[in-house]
Amino acid sequence: MKIDIILSGVGGQGILSIAAVIGEAALKDGLYMKQAEVHGMSQRGGDVQSNLRLSDKPIASDLIALGQADLIISLEPMESLRYLPYLKKEGWLVTNSEPFINIPNYPEMDKVMAELNKLPNKVVLDVEAIAKEVGSTRSANIVMLGAAAPFLKIDYPKIEEGIRRIFGRKGEEVVELNLKALQAGYAVAQSKNK
Amino acid sequence: MEKHLFLGDEAIAQAAIDAGLSGVYAYPGTPSTEITEYIQSSPIAKERGIHSRWSTNEKTAMESALGMSYAGKRSLCCMKHVGLNVAADCFMNAAMSGINGGMIIITADDPSMHSSQNEQDNRFFGNFAMIPMLEPSNQQEAYDMIYDGFDLSEKLGYPILLRITTRMAHSRSGVLRRPMREQNKMQTPEDGRQRFILLPALARKRFKVLLEAQKTFTEISEQSIYNQYFDAPNKDLGIITTGIAFNYLSENYPEGFEYPVLKITQYPLPKKQIEKLVDECKEILVLEEGFPVVEEQLKGFLGKGIVVHGRLDGTLQRDGELSPDAVGKVLGKPIHRYYATPEVVEQRPPALCQGCGHRDVYEALNEVLLEYNGTAKVFSDIGCYTLGALPPFRAIDTCIDMGASITMAKGAADAGLFPAVAVIGDSTFTHSGMTGLLDCVNEESNITIVISDNETTAMTGGQDSAGTGRLESICTGIGVDPAHIRVIIPLRKNYEEMKSLIREEIEYKGVSVIIPRRECIQTFARKRKASKK
Ligand SMILES: Cc1ncc(C[n+]2csc(CCOP(=O)(O)OP(=O)(O)O)c2C)c(N)n1
Ligand code: SF4
Numbered sequence: 001m002k003i004d005i006i007l008s009g010v011g012g013q014g015i016l017s018i019a020a021v022i023g024e025a026a027l028k029d030g031l032y033m034k035q036a037e038v039h040g041m042s043q044r045g046g047d048v049q050s051n052l053r054l055s056d057k058p059i060a061s062d063l064i065a066l067g068q069a070d071l072i073i074s075l076e077p078m079e080s081l082r083y084l085p086y087l088k089k090e091g092w093l094v095t096n097s098e099p100f101i102n103i104p105n106y107p108e109m110d111k112v113m114a115e116l117n118k119l120p121n122k123v124v125l126d127v128e129a130i131a132k133e134v135g136s137t138r139s140a141n142i143v144m145l146g147a148a149a150p151f152l153k154i155d156y157p158k159i160e161e162g163i164r165r166i167f168g169r170k171g172e173e174v175v176e177l178n179l180k181a182l183q184a185g186y187a188v189a190q191s192k193n194k
Numbered sequence: 195m196e197k198h199l200f201l202g203d204e205a206i207a208q209a210a211i212d213a214g215l216s217g218v219y220a221y222p223g224t225p226s227t228e229i230t231e232y233i234q235s236s237p238i239a240k241e242r243g244i245h246s247r248w249s250t251n252e253k254t255a256m257e258s259a260l261g262m263s264y265a266g267k268r269s270l271c272c273m274k275h276v277g278l279n280v281a282a283d284c285f286m287n288a289a290m291s292g293i294n295g296g297m298i299i300i301t302a303d304d305p306s307m308h309s310s311q312n313e314q315d316n317r318f319f320g321n322f323a324m325i326p327m328l329e330p331s332n333q334q335e336a337y338d339m340i341y342d343g344f345d346l347s348e349k350l351g352y353p354i355l356l357r358i359t360t361r362m363a364h365s366r367s368g369v370l371r372r373p374m375r376e377q378n379k380m381q382t383p384e385d386g387r388q389r390f391i392l393l394p395a396l397a398r399k400r401f402k403v404l405l406e407a408q409k410t411f412t413e414i415s416e417q418s419i420y421n422q423y424f425d426a427p428n429k430d431l432g433i434i435t436t437g438i439a440f441n442y443l444s445e446n447y448p449e450g451f452e453y454p455v456l457k458i459t460q461y462p463l464p465k466k467q468i469e470k471l472v473d474e475c476k477e478i479l480v481l482e483e484g485f486p487v488v489e490e491q492l493k494g495f496l497g498k499g500i501v502v503h504g505r506l507d508g509t510l511q512r513d514g515e516l517s518p519d520a521v522g523k524v525l526g527k528p529i530h531r532y533y534a535t536p537e538v539v540e541q542r543p544p545a546l547c548q549g550c551g552h553r554d555v556y557e558a559l560n561e562v563l564l565e566y567n568g569t570a571k572v573f574s575d576i577g578c579y580t581l582g583a584l585p586p587f588r589a590i591d592t593c594i595d596m597g598a599s600i601t602m603a604k605g606a607a608d609a610g611l612f613p614a615v616a617v618i619g620d621s622t623f624t625h626s627g628m629t630g631l632l633d634c635v636n637e638e639s640n641i642t643i644v645i646s647d648n649e650t651t652a653m654t655g656g657q658d659s660a661g662t663g664r665l666e667s668i669c670t671g672i673g674v675d676p677a678h679i680r681v682i683i684p685l686r687k688n689y690e691e692m693k694s695l696i697r698e699e700i701e702y703k704g705v706s707v708i709i710p711r712r713e714c715i716q717t718f719a720r721k722r723k724a725s726k727k
Contacts, residue, residue, distance in 0.1 A: 010542065011544065023199055023366065024199070027197060027199055027368060032367075032368065033199070033366070033367060033368065034365060034366070034367045035365060035366040035367070036361055036364065036365040036366075037201070037364045037365065037366065038308065038364065044544035044545055044546065044547060044578070044581065045542075045544055045545050045547070046542055046543055046544035046545070047542040059367075060441045060442075060444035060445040060448075061441045061442050061444070061445035061518045062361050062362075062365040062438070062441065063361065063442075063517050063518055064518075065445065065517070065518040065519050065522065065529075066519050066529055066530060066531050067529070067530030067531050067532050068530070078538070078539055078540070078542075079542075081535060081536050081538070081539050082535055082539050083535075084533035084534065084535055084536070085531050085533060085534060085535060087532065087533055088532065089530075089532040102542070102545065103540060103541075103542055103543075105540050106540065107538040107539070107540060111538045112538055115536040115538060119533075
């Protein structure tokens with residue numbers, strides 16, 4: 001088993017907590033993992049990304065090579081496109097559909113959508129809306145994780161376990177909300193993936 | 195045993211605690227900050243009374259770490275690469291005195307300048323000071339090198355420099371811990387006065403001792419488990435990697451190496467292994483994350499003799515980080531690129547947060563300076579407020595190094611420039627602005643200094659700022675006329691007041707200090723969240 005993932009978004013959106021849950025799940029699964037994060041300057045509303053690599057064999061590089069990512073998970077549609085050179089030919093892109101507009105020259109949304117539509121394998125969903133539906137507006141990133149779950153090559157219960165471990169400190173209620181958010185995202189990806 | 199998912203920085207911190215650390219001394223700086231933060235929030239560190247409060251700058255940090263080592267205990271000193279420039283005076287001379295309790299200095303370098311103003315490679319400093327150096331290639335090695343590094347430091351009697359880069363510092367991986375060790379007892383050095391008083395007569399002796407020690411340092415490198423030789427069939431090329439470059443090379447050879455490889459993670463260079471590689475292989479390729487430090491050493495000045503490829507001859511790009519692709523390309527590996535970044539994708543630079551006080555400062559300042567028909571220059575400094583360089587503000591003219599705002603404004607004012615305005619953050623001011631202010635006061639320089647006080651060190655994540663609550667008294671103490679120390683809250687409703695205040699102080703012929711004070715909204719929000727818990 002080997003999977004290379006690029007997580008992307010805008011500083012403050014919470015891509016690192018997605019990475020943290022996957023990391024916990026992977027570690028529980030006895031997998032090796034490497035995850036390169038961005039801290040510092042790039043966090044003031046700039047673009048951020050993280051390279052996450054999981055494997056049942058030791059992993060050499062912290063960074064993913066061009067054309068080698070199995071999966072791009074993005075909390076922002078334009079940001080999902082930024083890292084396309086890293087995607088495998090048959091790789092999947094899972095992205096939030098709602099733009100985060102904090103620059104004056106943000107492109108027109110239909111142009112962004114047109115680019116996304118060109119890709120053979122993608123799931124595009126409005127994670128904020130889904131999070132709201134399940135009554136957990138602050139779990140949009142976990143909805144995103146749920147939507148990416150079918151492509152992760154990690155058993156779903158292990159991911160649930162990861163959520164319990166990461167959010168356990170914050171109490172049972174928070175854990176339950178996040179599990180619901182995970183399930184909601186998962187369901188959307190399942191239906192779009194058919 | 196259970197593996198812990200640690201950032202490189204966290205692995206270093208945990209290893210130091212486990213090795214019996216008594217104090218970490220540091221000034222924040224990406225990508226080194228999380229080392230000290232980890233120790234600050236570690237319950238066991240608290241229980242053991244490990245010192246972890248932030249220092250005012252890197253020089254005070256290193257001197258304190260040396261003092262703790264003098265008293266026999268193990269100390270750690272952490273900084274980003276440019277921090278070592280600030281601490282260099284202590285650093286170079288600590289190599290002369292040597293240490294007592296084990297002392298490790300961490301330099302976190304930032305090739306590709308993810309959040310820095312240059313990409314200097316501090317292995318030069320290690321060579322310059324002639325002390326042993328470590329450069330881990332993964333998180334587990336970082337842990338082990340620190341854990342064993344204190345013993346090494348004590349055995350040799352010298353401080354050890356451990357160099358990491360951004361990818362090492364901010365990458366997470368599973369790490370196995372080792373048993374907790376006792377902390378050292380206090381014990382001052384018996385030969386203390388012979389070593390720690392660097393009067394010329396004594397210093398000359400110490401330098402000879404340091405020169406003599408080089409042989410031992412090299413032997414230890416040659417025996418180090420961290421310097422590994424991997425043999426392979428094809429001797430057309432021999433490859434030397436340093437630090438994490440080894441990983442990018444391995445990534446390109448999942449089935450095993452084609453050419454012999456010497457993996458270097460401990461310095462001075464292991465001479466024996468290098469001789470073996472050079473003897474056996476036709477040409478040498480050097481892969482190093484940073485400057486061509488090893489490559490230059492191999493080539494010598496004229497580059498005659500052995501054929502060495504690397505960053506100097508253009509085989510690899512001279513600047514920036516390495517990557518699996520950069521290394522693969524050199525070795526003739528195919529690069530696959532199936533999709534391009536579409537043209538609709540725009541740059542998304544970082545920006546000052548909405549509601550940030552620095553914004554209000556720049557808006558008011560910009561408007562006043564317009565009245566001077568472009569003669570005004572704003573000498574700024576390093577921190578969140580440096581983002582005032584970007585649109586919509588475009589409010590600053592310089593940003594060179596911490597503290598340079600005040601002193602550059604002074605020099606320009608000396609040259610006749612008017613208005614000469616300095617904009618500096620509160621943490622940067624106490625880091626290295628205060629001494630420059632004394633120069634200004636002594637000469638009654640005609641400058642206006644704005645200390646944009648958000649009561650925190652925001653750029654690096656909101657650490658405590660050394661002068662919070664005392665900036666006015668510091669300025670008064672240095673000798674600024676209290677009538678020209680003006681405090682205001684940077685809010686839209688105070689714009690007119692802010693503008694007239696700035697105007698008055700620019701017109702005042704002498705040193706004035708304006709302190710717009712409003713807490714960083716991110717720090718404020720975090721504190722509120724923490725107090726709710
Ligand atoms: C010598 C050196 N040490 C550390 C840093 C990292 N660094 C950049 S800005 C900064 C502090 C900024 O704090 P402050 O001046 O209060 O401004 P703020 O970010 O809060 O606006 C630090 C620690 C650096 N660039 N150079
Ligand atoms: S982190 Fe604080 S100081 Fe920095 S831009 Fe945001 S509000 Fe301003």
